[in-house]
Amino acid sequence: MVDEREISAVTDVLRSGQWWYGQKVSRFEQAFAGFQDARRGVSCTNGTAALEMGLVACGVGAGDEVIVPPYTFVATASAVLRVNAIPIFADIELETCNLDPRDAERKITECTKAIIPVHFAGLPADMDAFGELARKHDLRIIEDACHSWGTRWKGKGTGALGDCGAFSFQMSKNITSGEGGILLSDDEDLADRAVSYSNCGRGKGGAWYEHFLLGSNLRMTEIQAALLLVQLTRLEEQVLRREANAGYLDGALADIPGIALIKNDSRVTRRSYHLYMFRFLEEHWAGADRARFWEAMQAEGIPVRGGYPHPLYRSPLFLKEGEGPRFCPLSCPYHGRKVDYRSVVCPNAERLCEEVCWINQSVLLAEEQDMRDIADAVQKVWESREQLADV
Ligand SMILES: *Cc1c(COP(=O)(O)O)cnc(C)c1O
Secondary structure, X not given: OOOHHHHHHHXXXXXXXXXXXXXXXXXXXXXXXXHOOOOEEEEEOOHHHHHHHHHHHOOOOOOOEEEEOOOOOOHHHHHHHHOOOEEEEOOEOOOOOOEOHHHHXXXXXOOEEEEOOEOHHHOOOOHHHHHHHHHHHOOEEEEEOOOOOOOEEOOEEOOOOOOEEEEEOOOOOOOOOOOOEEXXXXXXXXXXXXXXXXXXXXXXXXXXXXXOOOOOEOOOOHHHHHHHHHHHHHHHHHHHHHXXXXXXXXXXXXXXXXXXXXXXXXXXXXXXXXXXXXXXXXXXXXXXXXXXXXHHHHHOOOOEEOOOOOOHHHOHHHOOOOOOOOOOOOOOOOOXXXXXXXXXXXHHXXXXXXXXXXXXXXXXXXXXHHXXXXXXXXXXXXXXXXXXXXX
């Protein structure tokens, strides 16, 4: 969503000549951190970079293992590889599509340094359970909060529930500057390390050409921050509207046996929706499959789609022909273990790749009548399931 305010905010930056290192980036960092109840915000170029910054700031590096879910965007796992650490896949829960803390615990070894729970579609992972695992096994928790702008767990925003959390402002996200990201944390030292990493390894109070750590350049521009400051003014109202519309859909679809809703959790006190998701339970559809259901929904004018075709460990990145992945860090002598992703099986993730249906977040900004149209279309297709199977 964009109006004249974004256009004039960007124009103001262009006219000011201050495209970089002005006031807007730090104003946005403070405003967004405040919105998520975090003490510090460190902005950057995108959500992938925010995850990488979080891993570095938590001290994750060569030889370390990081537990991740396989039902997520590639960045959750590739950011781990970027810092020379090893992603280890643990399964998700069928009811929530979020990382299962019990399976994560089973995957802990003496090399495990961190866990990255993803708040998938905006529903927080079980942060009580992950906090408990972190205490018990001395692990860092880095939230992949790239779907959860505005989500609250027991009254507190996501992002600083664990050690730190990464957000994305890429074009498909609920607020956007085309590309952009931020890392949130309540830990001042961690945030300072992230700032240094994002700014060429410069140090607090150090000279401009003095570099203290192996950093990168991940700085956000004033143009991005100007856009995000305007986008942020709409976020609260949009979170509430999406939440109300999703609640309406939950109510309207609850009694259709061929549909399973995503389970909520009473500890979630506000829920962002990057996607409205439900499961297509093929065994109830009299022979019609999910692809036929989508086609019928498209014919009704409802944009439903499938999302990830397979769990991440089935991506060619992890399945090099022959002897398995050979690139560093997977062949790193510091790690000293053999990693072969061809033998990874996460049954829930595999099943959900076959069952899940996605409706995009932007649809949830429509009117209640539009939600009724969606529910009516599902009901109509459900009632026609036998004909559908025959076509
Ligand atoms: C979008 C997304 C990211 C990465 O964000 P970019 O800004 O595109 O780099 C990471 N994790 C998840 C779950 C995402 O959806």
